[in-house]
Amino acid sequence: MTITFEPADAHRDRDVLLDLNVRYFEWMEQCIRRDFGIEVSDLLGGSIPGYVALVLDKLCAAQPPEGVFYIVRRNGEVSGMGGVRKLADGVSEMKRVFVSPDQRGGGLGAIIVRRLIADSDAFGYRTMRLESGPFMGSAHRLYEAEGFRDRDAYEGAEVPQELRHNWRFMERS
Template identity: 40%
Template structure:
């Protein structure tokens, strides 16, 4: 469903956060499904909180450690435990690098959101300009307990809206073979497979079981 607040609000909030003050919280009212075929749908606001690298440091690091643990567990299932030797840094080091790289990008070049339901952190997502009119989605992650509720669709629409407001014409992302729900979501929203984009984190040894995707905005 459309998110009503514009990227201008995101940029203003991001600049406010970088200046040490808490910016406005962006909200999208989502129709969330709980359960399976007999799910009852309720309306609940998903808050997109502009991540502050100091104020939200512990939450950012915790979510990134969860995300990276999940990714590495998936890699072990796909390739075996020996595949972890392709990583030259620990999960904690990677999580800290994410904070430095994504949360300190100056608006309007990027934004990092913490996702909250009723003030509870349920995930994260980020957008950054790669070059020219090309943007990249990063760290799109919903915690396990909150999957299957339609949050991914709301997040995707928020990031696409932000990319348009940045003047980008193309967005790209990558997703592992084991991330079945994410790939279905991206395909349903017009993403197609493409060659790996410039600054990919994924070791080359894994590329044959990774999906690199893009779409126009």
């Protein structure tokens, strides 16, 4: 099995990034609607594809050593994504870890998370933060195994205010 991490370019890779991010948000929307009865489009102020298109450039804007966003391939096939971005001096944030449903169960999520932690460390960040929905139990176990601990909500987190009281915020130093 060959895993490749390709630094994403918002223009060159736009179609792949739109597809991955829309699928990520549509999955989140199903879970949020099921668990909280809230429509994500109401929180985003529009459609999921519209929101993704608006934030795509920002998601991919950072370059090392400030940050990076990857398209992840397994044996040449687009299989997931994830990134690191700067929150503050010495503090990074893990963003959009996602493995395509048909690629899950083979440890790819753990490989992505470990790569992002290694990148954050290599970029000189002392602390890494993330935010995660309460329905992401497998991810929480992985984050805990990698040294993340719960913390209060933090400035710069993407999750809408209406969901923060239900969300999980984590940090590792």
